[in-house]
Amino acid sequence: MEEQIVALKSDFFKALAHPTRVRIVERLAKNNEEVCVCELIEDLGVEQSNLSQHLSILRKQQIITSTKVGLKVMYRIKYPEALTILENVAKILAQQFKEGEALMRHFTER
Structure with a gap:
């Protein structure tokens, strides 16, 4: 059972592992x-066919959901916690950047 849960988590992160999909989630979270x-x-400035593929991957992982309104298909984030994950990643990256800057200063000040 634990292996299945790990695989599901991995699939979830794979769905977010593309810049366009991250941008989609961030745009929908706005x-x-x-x-x-x-x-x-x-x-996003992407082609419809390309966007459709990315939306399909996000829908498959239930990160987003869609509803049809007349002729339009509307998308939204299904679980706002998905955005929290991206926000936490941004915080980690900011910390890594600061640590990298400090390390560079340490070596360049010698």
Whole structure:
């Protein structure tokens, strides 16, 4: 059972392991609103076919969800905790950057 849980966690992170998918999640998290595909295409500057592939991966992992409103398909984040993960990664990266700067100063001040 533990191996299955580890595999599920790994699949979740794989779904977020592409810059376009991270941008999609961050865009959908903005104001926690539903966004149509047409807005995502415009905001992210990607082709519709490419965007559809990324949305499909995020939907498969249930990171986002979609609803059809008339002719439009609207997307939103299913679990806001997904954004918390990205925010925590940003904090870790900021710390790593600071540590790297401090290390560089240490070596350049000699």
